[in-house]
Amino acid sequence: MKYLVTILIVLAVLIAGAFLYAWSGLYNMAASKPHWNLTSSFIEMVRDRSIETHSQDIQRPGAGGTELKDTFFSHYHGMCRLCHGAPGYRPEEFAMGLYPKPPEMTSGEIQTEFNQVEIYWIVEHGLKLTGMPAFGPSHDEEDLWGLAALARAMPGMSPEQYNQRVQRAGPHAGSGQSHEEPEGESGSGRHGEGETEGHGET
Ligand code: HEC
Known part of the structure; x- marks a missing residue:
């Protein structure tokens, strides 16, 4: 019984500690910092x-x-x-x-x-x-x-x-979605260069 109570108290402290750490904001959520x-x-x-x-x-x-x-x-x-x-x-x-x-x-x-x-x-x-x-x-x-x-x-x-x-x-095909034009002169609207990177012909 005594052991059980000790285990429960240790568990409660660990959970409270984990919660406090999460709440403190110290965890770095940045995408630029990789996980361990x-x-x-x-x-x-x-x-x-x-x-x-x-x-x-x-x-x-x-x-x-x-x-x-x-x-x-x-x-x-x-x-x-x-x-x-x-x-x-x-x-x-x-x-x-x-x-x-x-x-x-x-x-x-x-x-x-x-x-x-x-x-x-x-x-x-x-x-x-x-x-x-x-x-x-x-x-x-x-x-x-x-x-x-x-x-x-x-x-x-x-x-x-x-x-x-x-x-x-072609520029549009499929289930009612309108994807951008694959390669056409007007199709690169969003990014300009980069669109055909690594590939010569436009
Ligand atoms: C906004 C960016 C984005 C788009 C758009 C996207 N994906 Fe992904 N995809 C990801 C990321 C990030 C992962 C990695 C997840 C991981 O490492 O668990 C991924 C993972 C995957 C995986 C599993 C491979 C792996 O190692 O986790 C497959 C298969 C996949 N994508 C297929 C597709 C297909 C097919 C499409 C288009 C219908 C698509 N994705 C569109 C970002 C994207």
């Missing part, structure tokens, strides 16, 4: 296990599901590329300042770590506190599977193949 290695490993474990667990009952669509349509390229180019880059495109400057930094889609890193169903789940639901948005609320299932399949195919794709498909898709 131990904290990063812990967060990665939570993330990876969560993705595995939540995606395990999802069924991949049948044979036709992985055909890469032009509209998927248009979606990717308008949204994902800004953070994750694409063949011939570096991520935008703002993406370099995100913490955690979005991994580059062409590097093969994402594809070795996550299978297609897991990527589908990530794209549909996003990842809390990372800057990775949920695209489920704005895109239908076909587009989400298409984006997952395209993400998987990206490391083997040349800039020419990629650009050809983006251009073929």
